[in-house]
Amino acid sequence: MSASPPPDLAIVGGGLAGSLIALALRRRRPELSLRLIDGGDTLGGNHLWSFFDADVAREHRWLLEKLVVHAWPGYDIRFPAVTRTIRQPYYSVTSERLDEIVRATLAPHEIVTGARVLSVTPTTVALADGEKIEAGGVIDARGAGDVSTLQVGWQKFVGRELEIEGGHGLDRPIVMDATVAQHDGYRFVYSLPLSPTRVFVEDTYYSDGPTLNAAALSRRIEVYAQAMGWTIAAAGANDLREERGALPVVWNGDFEAYWRSSGAKVAKAGVRAGLFHPTTGYSLPDAVRLAIRIADASDLSGAALHDLTHDHAASAWADRRFYRMLDAMLFKAAGPDQRYKVLERFYTLRSGLIARFYAARSTPADKLRVLAGKPPVPIRRAIRALRGVK
Ligand SMILES: Cc1cc2nc3c(=O)[nH]c(=O)nc-3n(C[C@H](O)[C@H](O)[C@H](O)COP(=O)(O)OP(=O)(O)OC[C@H]3O[C@@H](n4cnc5c(N)ncnc54)[C@H](O)[C@@H]3O)c2cc1C
Numbered sequence: 392m393s394a395s396p397p398p399d400l401a402i403v404g405g406g407l408a409g410s411l412i413a414l415a416l417r418r419r420r421p422e423l424s425l426r427l428i429d430g431g432d433t434l435g436g437n438h439l440w441s442f443f444d445a446d447v448a449r450e451h452r453w454l455l456e457k458l459v460v461h462a463w464p465g466y467d468i469r470f471p472a473v474t475r476t477i478r479q480p481y482y483s484v485t486s487e488r489l490d491e492i493v494r495a496t497l498a499p500h501e502i503v504t505g506a507r508v509l510s511v512t513p514t515t516v517a518l519a520d521g522e523k524i525e526a527g528g529v530i531d532a533r534g535a536g537d538v539s540t541l542q543v544g545w546q547k548f549v550g551r552e553l554e555i556e557g558g559h560g561l562d563r564p565i566v567m568d569a570t571v572a573q574h575d576g577y578r579f580v581y582s583l584p585l586s587p588t589r590v591f592v593e594d595t596y597y598s599d600g601p602t603l604n605a606a607a608l609s610r611r612i613e614v615y616a617q618a619m620g621w622t623i624a625a626a627g628a629n630d631l632r633e634e635r636g637a638l639p640v641v642w643n644g645d646f647e648a649y650w651r652s653s654g655a656k657v658a659k660a661g662v663r664a665g666l667f668h669p670t671t672g673y674s675l676p677d678a679v680r681l682a683i684r685i686a687d688a689s690d691l692s693g694a695a696l697h698d699l700t701h702d703h704a705a706s707a708w709a710d711r712r713f714y715r716m717l718d719a720m721l722f723k724a725a726g727p728d729q730r731y732k733v734l735e736r737f738y739t740l741r742s743g744l745i746a747r748f749y750a751a752r753s754t755p756a757d758k759l760r761v762l763a764g765k766p767p768v769p770i771r772r773a774i775r776a777l778r779g780v781k
Contacts, residue, residue, distance in 0.1 A: 395500055397526055398423075398526050398527070400416065400423060400426070400528050401526035401529045402425065403511055403529060404531065405434040405502070406429070406434070406436060406661065407440060407674065408532040408660040408661025409532035410427065410434050411682040412530060412681070412682045412685055413493060413497060414454060414492065414682070415682035415685065416682075418454075418686070419683075426501055426524060427493065427497060427501060428508060428516060429504050430506060431504060431505070432504055434489060434502070435489040437486055438485070438486040440486075441483045441675075442481070442482055442673065442675045443479055443749045444479050444481070444482070445750045446673070446676035446749060447679050451679050454683060455482075455484065455679065458484045458488055460485045461583065463480065463563045463584075465477055465480065465481070465563050466563050466566045467563060467564070468568075468569075469567065469569065469570050470738065475738060477745060479745075479746050481563075483583060511654065512529065513529055513692075514526055514527070514692075515529065516529055526693075528693040528695070529693055529696075530657075530658045530685070531653060531660070532663060533663055534661065535639070536650070537649065537652030538649075540649045541643070543644070544576075544597060544599055544640040544721070544722035545596075545600060545637050545640060546595065546597055546598075547595070547596050547601055547602075548593045549605050549608035549635045550592065550593035550594075550632070550634045550635070551592055552590070552591045553589070553590050553612075553621070555590060555622065555624065559582075559588065561582060564581070564583045565582045567738075568582065568615075569734065571615065573731060574596070575596050576597045576598035576730055577597035577730035577734065578594070578595065580592060580593065580594055580612075580615050581595055588624075590621075591632065592615060593612075594608040599722065603637060638672030639672070640672065641669045641718060642721075644715075646705055650664070650665065650704070656693075657697060658699070659704070660682075660685075662674050664701075664703075665704050666678065666703075666704050668749070669711050669714040669718055669751075670721075671749065673749070676751075677707065681700065684699065684703060685699065712781065713753060717733075717761070737761065740760060744761070748761070
């Protein structure tokens, strides 16, 4: 590796954002030499990334064409007082497919896995084994920066892929089933039918803290399966996907402090750049947009990439204050056991508004509509919660 000439661009972190940048650049700028560096043995880790149809613009779909493994024409939501099918397509990408496609697209020497990165500058990457890679530009896409610079609640979950004897009977995802017993904040179960007998079931909580009792959540998934009338097949269970995570749900925070927390002058992408939906934690739509923006940029020097990624992320952050206000309502005004009512009310609104909400493209009229009427939280607490939200 040390014998090869310095690449035009080094992308540090071959997760979702870093890999999409590599794929976009290879398509739009095939003459550029790349280095995609990750600490794991495979690219993308162990994930199932989903997104809604309206999240990704038609003209950007080419970047996801080979990556989408599952597609459904709509999804369901279930609350104590509202059950609804929303006819908006929903898609999933797997990390296995991402790894396969990136490896088929980049030359072998352009992918460096199993390499822990210690530090980066706008034009250098220092590896734990002492090697230093120089590049025309460096993008840091190593996942979250210092979340303690933000004020956050948490979306935490355990997900398990289950094989169901005789089939589960679902033909579309249940994106939120909040008819389950509420614990530790707002709880819902998310189910993705991957085949007639395979379903991915995630037990999810909007909680005040990130601590996760994985064994308890895993058991609750089994209780949920039983309540759905599903019999989990024992054979092969150990080989199936299991994911867990705790994503920050930001209700206030200083973007510049977050940005500086992982190096002031270095270009960033993905969650490290603060590019995620404040309420859902989804980052795939932002990752697609930024990857294509980088691939269309004329100057990919370290300094220019810093300015491009900083300004792009700062502008997205400023545009999303509305979602942080809603998060503040959810976490600061609603009592933990009443949080589901905020979402239940939201899901009575028009499907177009819901789609724009998930895409973080709510119009002024959407915002008024979301806030109109009697809020499902105490009004005084709501006003107090919204004070000072940036
Ligand atoms: C379990 C889970 C499920 C999620 N589901 C969705 C979803 O359905 N839809 C959605 O839009 N979002 C989802 N998200 C949120 C978000 O999109 C993901 O976290 C996404 O992977 C973030 O992309 P990223 O590229 O910023 O970070 P990552 O994908 O986490 O990539 C960071 C990469 O950097 C590497 N790395 C870190 N440190 C080092 C180091 N020092 N040296 C070398 N390499 C390093 C890691 O190995 C990793 O591969 C999910 C998050 C989790 C945790």
